Amino acid sequence: MKILFPLLAVLGGITIAIQGQINGGLGKKVGVIEASFISFGIGTLALLFIVLFAGNGNISAVTSVPKWQLIGGLLGAIYVIVIVLVVPQIGVAPTLVGVILGQILIGAVIDHFGLLGGVRIPLDAKKIAGICLLFVSLYLFNHK
Known part of the structure; x- marks a missing residue:
C-alpha cells in the first residue's frame, strides 16, 4: 500500500x-x-x-x-x-524538466521553512545536490 x-x-x-x-x-x-x-x-x-x-x-x-x-x-x-x-x-520533455525543477526548487523552500502551513523538513546536502543536478538536466535538455 x-x-x-x-x-x-x-x-x-x-x-x-x-x-x-x-x-x-x-x-x-x-x-x-x-x-x-x-x-x-x-x-x-x-x-x-x-x-x-x-x-x-x-x-x-x-x-x-x-x-x-x-x-x-x-x-x-x-x-x-x-x-x-x-x-x-x-517540446514536452524540455518543458517538463523546467516545470519539475521549478516544483522541486519551490517545494524544497516551502518544506525547509514550513511555509503555507506545511511541515518543516530542512534542506540537506543531498537535496541541494539533487536540485543542482536538475539545473544540469535543464541545461542538457535545452542545449543544442
Missing part, C-alpha cells in the same frame, strides 16, 4: 505530459489564452460532475478558509498558459 501514492504521483506526471502536448497543439490552432480557457472550462465541467456524483466533502466550507488558499486556481491557470506557450517552442 506504501507504493500507491507514489504511483498515483507518476500517473499525475504522465497526464501532465500528455496534457502539455494536447494543449500546446490546441494553442497553435486557437491561441494561447484561448486554449488555456478551453482546457480550464472542460476541466471545470469534469470536476463539477465529479463533485455532484462522487463528492463527499463540504464545498460550502470554502467561506471559512483563509483567502490565500483560494489562489490555487489562479496558479493553475498560469501553469496551463505557460505550458501552452512553451511546449510548441521547445
Whole structure:
C-alpha cells in the first residue's frame, strides 16, 4: 500500500505530459489564452460532475478558509498558459524538466521553512545536490 501514492504521483506526471502536448497543439490552432480557457472550462465541467456524483466533502466550507488558499486556481491557470506557450517552442520533455525543477526548487523552500502551513523538513546536502543536478538536466535538455 506504501507504493500507491507514489504511483498515483507518476500517473499525475504522465497526464501532465500528455496534457502539455494536447494543449500546446490546441494553442497553435486557437491561441494561447484561448486554449488555456478551453482546457480550464472542460476541466471545470469534469470536476463539477465529479463533485455532484462522487463528492463527499463540504464545498460550502470554502467561506471559512483563509483567502490565500483560494489562489490555487489562479496558479493553475498560469501553469496551463505557460505550458501552452512553451511546449510548441521547445517540446514536452524540455518543458517538463523546467516545470519539475521549478516544483522541486519551490517545494524544497516551502518544506525547509514550513511555509503555507506545511511541515518543516530542512534542506540537506543531498537535496541541494539533487536540485543542482536538475539545473544540469535543464541545461542538457535545452542545449543544442
